[in-house]
Amino acid sequence: MPDCDLILPCRDEAAALRALLPRVPAELSVIVVDNGSVDGTADVARELGARVVTESTPGYGAAIQAGLLAATNTYVAFMDGDGSFDPDEVLPLLAEVRAGRADIAVGRRRPVRRGVWPWHARAGNALIVAWLRRRIDLDAHDIAPLRVCRRVDLLDLGVEDRRFGYPVELLQRATAAGWRFREHDVSYHPRAEGTRSKVSGSVTGTLRTARDFGRVLSR
Numbered sequence: 464m465p466d467c468d469l470i471l472p473c474r475d476e477a478a479a480l481r482a483l484l485p486r487v488p489a490e491l492s493v494i495v496v497d498n499g500s501v502d503g504t505a506d507v508a509r510e511l512g513a514r515v516v517t518e519s520t521p522g523y524g525a526a527i528q529a530g531l532l533a534a535t536n537t538y539v540a541f542m543d544g545d546g547s548f549d550p551d552e553v554l555p556l557l558a559e560v561r562a563g564r565a566d567i568a569v570g571r572r573r574p575v576r577r578g579v580w581p582w583h584a585r586a587g588n589a590l591i592v593a594w595l596r597r598r599i600d601l602d603a604h605d606i607a608p609l610r611v612c613r614r615v616d617l618l619d620l621g622v623e624d625r626r627f628g629y630p631v632e633l634l635q636r637a638t639a640a641g642w643r644f645r646e647h648d649v650s651y652h653p654r655a656e657g658t659r660s661k662v663s664g665s666v667t668g669t670l671r672t673a674r675d676f677g678r679v680l681s682r
Contacts (some may be wrong), residue, residue: 476545483509495515566613573651619627
């Protein structure tokens with residue numbers, strides 16, 4: 464039986480889920496959090512065997528928290544549901560936490576080809592990570608777009624942000640709590656055809672995300 468819930472926050476990702484969900488390893492139980500989709504995301508997820516949770520409050524952090532509260536397994540993994548990550552690359556991260564070598568294992572994006580990671584999104588990510596490394600001595604090179612930890616530990620951490628600042632607050636709180644980090648390179652693919660990123664899909668989306676990051680960093 465799976466001991467890890469893979470939580471996929473989704474908004475209008477039906478096209479991506481059709482290809483993604485059949486590739487999820489049997490060791491993972493999937494929870495799709497539908498965060499206001501209008502393209503039948505929830506129907507596709509159920510059809511392909513995923514458990515669906517509906518979160519009406521918009522925001523990445525709101526969707527993540529809804530999935531976390533719905534999870535029942537010892538471990539939780541978080542990954543975008545847009546097809547940009549390989550679900551089998553969750554397993555090495557899970558192995559680090561299972562074995563007690565880390566309290567949280569995270570992915571470091573490695574684009575599979577040029578143009579996958581737009582310059583404005585990549586520059587913004589580098590800026591945030593550099594700031595975190597200086598301020599809290601964070602030994603990581605990405606803002607944990609793919610991550611695994613123990614469910615109860617994450618609940619106890621008490622992350623409050625419900626928008627795009629969630630991963631930054633998570634890293635800050637985890638570092639303050641003395642969590643041990645392990646970072647693995649993970650492949651970063653183009654989004655599934657027919658979907659559009661709410662963050663890196665436009666300069667406006669990246670600036671909106673940067674605003675959320677800045678709000679968390681200024682606390």
